[in-house]
Amino acid sequence: MSEVQGEYQAGVCNIGARETTRRRAVGIAALVFALISGYTLLMANDLNKSARWGIFFPLLVSAIGFIQARNKFCLAYGLAGTFNFGKIGDMQRVFDAESKRSDRKKALSILIQAAIISGIATAIFVTLP
Numbered sequence: 785m786s787e788v789q790g791e792y793q794a795g796v797c798n799i800g801a802r803e804t805t806r807r808r809a810v811g812i813a814a815l816v817f818a819l820i821s822g823y824t825l826l827m828a829n830d831l832n833k834s835a836r837w838g839i840f841f842p843l844l845v846s847a848i849g850f851i852q853a854r855n856k857f858c859l860a861y862g863l864a865g866t867f868n869f870g871k872i873g874d875m876q877r878v879f880d881a882e883s884k885r886s887d888r889k890k891a892l893s894i895l896i897q898a899a900i901i902s903g904i905a906t907a908i909f910v911t912l913p
Contacts, residue, residue: 792867794878795886797856800869804853811849818842822909836910843902851894862891 792798799807818839825836852858861867865884866875878884 791869792876792878794880794883795890798861798867798887799852799856799858802872803858803868804856806872807849807858808853809849811846811853814842814846814849818846826912833910836912837906839909840902840906843905844898847898847901848894851898855890855894857890857894859891859894862887862894 791800821842822836822839825831825839848859858868861875865878865887867878868875878887
């Protein structure tokens with residue numbers, strides 16, 4: 785097993801430092817977008833309150849980015865059965881069926897966590913005066 789593959793742990797860790805930094809950057813960018821959008825929606829008093837639900841998607845992207853960075857685990861790689869500890873885009877395949885199953889379980893867990901976090905944040909935002 786090469787040094788690159790030696791860091792992969794099924795259902796635990798499927799990305800290295802570069803990919804982790806990339807996920808954190810996406811989380812930050814999406815959060816900034818959500819905050820700017822939220823502020824704009826709050827200032828537009830003439831808009832229907834239901835328009836505020838639109839902030840869910842940037843919050844979801846942000847939450848996914850931060851959770852992936854914290855866990856060193858890429859949701860998309862987990863679903864695709866791949867991992868990467870080298871250069872960005874230099875993915876390796878997971879061949880073991882049990883490892884793939886474990887990775888998919890972790891990926892779905894990340895998606896559910898992000899949906900809950902962004903759903904709660906969106907609901908609070910919608911109820912603001």
